Amino acid sequence: MRTAPAYQPNKADQPAVFHRQVTAAGLLIATGIVFGDIGTSPLYTYSAVFRQGEIIQADKALGVLSAVTWTLILLTTVKYIWIVLQADNKGEGGIFSLYALVRRYSGYWLVLPAIAGAAFLMADGIITPPISVASAVEGLQKFRPQLNAVPWVLLILVSLFLLQQTGTGRIGRVFGPVMLCWFGFIGVLGGLSLWHNPSVFRALNPWYAYRLLHAYPGGFWLLGGIFLCSTGAEALYSDMGHVGRNHIRWSWMFIQICLLLSYGGQTAWLVAHQGQRLGHISPFYSTVPASVYLFAVGLATAATIIASQALISGCFTLVNEGIRLGLWPKHRVRYPSDIQGQVYIPAINWLLMAACCGMVLYFRKSTNMEAAFGLSVTLTMLATSFLTLFYFRVRRQPRWKPWVFGTVFLTLEGLFLVANLAKLLHGGWITLLIGLLLSFMMYVWYYGDRTHRRFLRYVPLAEQVPLLLGLDRDPSIPYYVTHLVCLSSADNDNLVEERSVLSIVRSPVKKADFYWFVHLVVTDEPYTREYRVRSLVSNEVYHVVFRLGFRIDPRIDLMFRQVVADLKASGELQDRHGGSRYNLDPRSDYLFLLGDSYLSADNELSQVSYFLLRAYYNLRSLSVKKQASFGLELSNVYLEKYPVVIKPWSQLWLKRQNR
Numbered sequence: 287m288r289t290a291p292a293y294q295p296n297k298a299d300q301p302a303v304f305h306r307q308v309t310a311a312g313l314l315i316a317t318g319i320v321f322g323d324i325g326t327s328p329l330y331t332y333s334a335v336f337r338q339g340e341i342i343q344a345d346k347a348l349g350v351l352s353a354v355t356w357t358l359i360l361l362t363t364v365k366y367i368w369i370v371l372q373a374d375n376k377g378e379g380g381i382f383s384l385y386a387l388v389r390r391y392s393g394y395w396l397v398l399p400a401i402a403g404a405a406f407l408m409a410d411g412i413i414t415p416p417i418s419v420a421s422a423v424e425g426l427q428k429f430r431p432q433l434n435a436v437p438w439v440l441l442i443l444v445s446l447f448l449l450q451q452t453g454t455g456r457i458g459r460v461f462g463p464v465m466l467c468w469f470g471f472i473g474v475l476g477g478l479s480l481w482h483n484p485s486v487f488r489a490l491n492p493w494y495a496y497r498l499l500h501a502y503p504g505g506f507w508l509l510g511g512i513f514l515c516s517t518g519a520e521a522l523y524s525d526m527g528h529v530g531r532n533h534i535r536w537s538w539m540f541i542q543i544c545l546l547l548s549y550g551g552q553t554a555w556l557v558a559h560q561g562q563r564l565g566h567i568s569p570f571y572s573t574v575p576a577s578v579y580l581f582a583v584g585l586a587t588a589a590t591i592i593a594s595q596a597l598i599s600g601c602f603t604l605v606n607e608g609i610r611l612g613l614w615p616k617h618r619v620r621y622p623s624d625i626q627g628q629v630y631i632p633a634i635n636w637l638l639m640a641a642c643c644g645m646v647l648y649f650r651k652s653t654n655m656e657a658a659f660g661l662s663v664t665l666t667m668l669a670t671s672f673l674t675l676f677y678f679r680v681r682r683q684p685r686w687k688p689w690v691f692g693t694v695f696l697t698l699e700g701l702f703l704v705a706n707l708a709k710l711l712h713g714g715w716i717t718l719l720i721g722l723l724l725s726f727m728m729y730v731w732y733y734g735d736r737t738h739r740r741f742l743r744y745v746p747l748a749e750q751v752p753l754l755l756g757l758d759r760d761p762s763i764p765y766y767v768t769h770l771v772c773l774s775s776a777d778n779d780n781l782v783e784e785r786s787v788l789s790i791v792r793s794p795v796k797k798a799d800f801y802w803f804v805h806l807v808v809t810d811e812p813y814t815r816e817y818r819v820r821s822l823v824s825n826e827v828y829h830v831v832f833r834l835g836f837r838i839d840p841r842i843d844l845m846f847r848q849v850v851a852d853l854k855a856s857g858e859l860q861d862r863h864g865g866s867r868y869n870l871d872p873r874s875d876y877l878f879l880l881g882d883s884y885l886s887a888d889n890e891l892s893q894v895s896y897f898l899l900r901a902y903y904n905l906r907s908l909s910v911k912k913q914a915s916f917g918l919e920l921s922n923v924y925l926e927k928y929p930v931v932i933k934p935w936s937q938l939w940l941k942r943q944n945r
Contacts (some may be wrong), residue, residue, distance in 0.1 A: 318462030320534055321596070333656065362522075367538050370523055404724075727905065772801070804832065
């Protein structure tokens with residue numbers, strides 16, 4: 287096995303060191319990137335539970351605080367911080383990384399929860415930025431109750447999406463101090479309210495939560511609003527590759543305290559005003575002193591921008607991993623910084639921006655958006671919990687661990703799901719529909735890709751060598767190119783696609799000095815970058831296998847040049863013509879042979895299969911072109927279209943008509 291020396295490891299190629307270290311700068315960046323979503327939940331969680339105009343009741347306020355506290359402890363701290371963050375794939379997190387860990391040991395059906403979880407996380411990424419920013423800007427309605435916040439929310443969101451091209455590393459450095467200030471502010475604000483009413487601390491007793499759910503009229507359905515306090519937990523897991531597991535864990539200790547103080551402070555204000563009607567200002571802004579109110583609105587707006595960033599960067603990571611694992615159509619992926627795990631996908635960025643702006647224009651107020659918020663996150667959490675059960679099996683954990691984990695968290699998240707279903711007719715159908723559409727798209731891509739691969743015909747590579755040598759020794763056939771590179775997708779190193787061989791011998795006959803059969807293997811590890819070379823006929827026919835992690839951009843054009851340079855330097859590749867006509871410079875005459883399929887009309891398929899495959903090929907036409915996905919220059923590519931016949935017509939009945 288060779289490792290190309292031209293690709294020396296840099297900061298982005300050292301995941302082990304990156305994810306073990308704990309530095310002040312790393313903690314600051316983690317605070318700025320990862321915790322924005324869950325950190326701004328105090329702005330809107332209580333607004334979803336305590337509605338404008340209702341009479342404040344102390345028992346309800348204490349029960350809600352107890353439920354919020356234990357939701358944060360169980361779902362965020364225990365499940366994600368203690369347990370799920372352990373399920374990292376070489377430092378990378380997210381539901382696709384978790385799926386990559388367990389798919390090797392379980393059936394293919396596990397792709398269904400992985401697809402569903404990823405789709406609903408994307409749906410959450412569409413509703414989180416609008417509700418976060420709107421809930422902050424609407425604080426100005428204390429001075430102007432009729433203020434239309436929609437234009438300001440749209441301006442902030444568009445600016446945020448334009449900023450994505452700079453990379454989350456720079457954003458983290460800018461936003462980290464602001465987010466640190468935000469957590470300190472809400473912690474101090476909540477602590478001051480609690481100082482005047484310390485009896486609120488009795489809500490730490492889970493009995494108050496139990497009494498709310500069972501004794502308070504309609505208390506169970508309040509779980510749909512209470513759940514909003516933990517909506518950023520899944521994004522926290524997805525962003526692990528950006529900042530590292532240890533940075534997340536150490537930062538969370540401080541952040542959880544600040545969040546609990548903020549919720550406690552809002553509860554203290556509600557208890558102090560029991561019997562009164564709640565006004566149009568949210569419980570959070572009601573606790574802010576008039577002397578710092580404008581500062582609080584400005585700081586909250588800045589913090590909600592970061593809340594949006596947490597989901598946006600998580601969506602980029604999610605889509606990039608899905609592309610590498612064959613679960614998402616190919617897009618152009620960029621790496622805007624040298625910090626590990628940070629990617630930028632232009633198509634996804636503009637799609638998210640359009641969807642977020644559409645949400646703002648449809649709902650117009652944060653209180654209306656709350657109905658659409660939470661349902662998609664609950665489904666994502668359920669999918670993560672389900673895959674985590676199989677992760678325990680992969681790691682050969684004691685049998686009691688998956689039983690305890692499944693009993694506690696599947697039950698808890700199931701209750702939240704039932705409560706969130708009450709929002710379905712009030713706006714929750716939108717995120718549910720988006721999640722289902724994305725799930726369908728990913729399943730179509732997965733089904734089509736697997737079907738296409740299953741019906742490709744392969745032939746033994748060694749048996750094709752005499753044919754290639756015969757072409758080379760036939761003086762009547764002119765040389766077509768010096769290096770002919772055939773890209774293969776065969777899982778077996780000894781096989782090659784039949785279409786590649788047929789393309790060589792068909793007109794124009796592609797006679798070459800050197801024949802290369804190149805196979806790309808996408809590994810489950812994120813940062814593998816290796817290759818191996820096998821000489822079938824010395825100085826004539828070679829087989830090359832590139833092993834690249836699913837986080838590595840496959841620049842096959844550049845990597846192939848490095849392979850040629852390595853073989854030349856080691857003396858394994860020599861010019862058979864004495865340098866008179868050909869040279870072995872890596873930039874010499876070479877051509878990549880690519881095949882691109884289309885669904886043949888000569889197929890006898892069921893309506894369902896035909897619909898799925900036609901949808902797959904339509905998606906392929908919208909995705910990035912094959913040569914671009916391999917990092918190939920257009921001038922070095924020969925693209926050949928070929929039909930795919932999955933099930934030929936058994937019999938075609940035609941009746942001859944006599945004149």
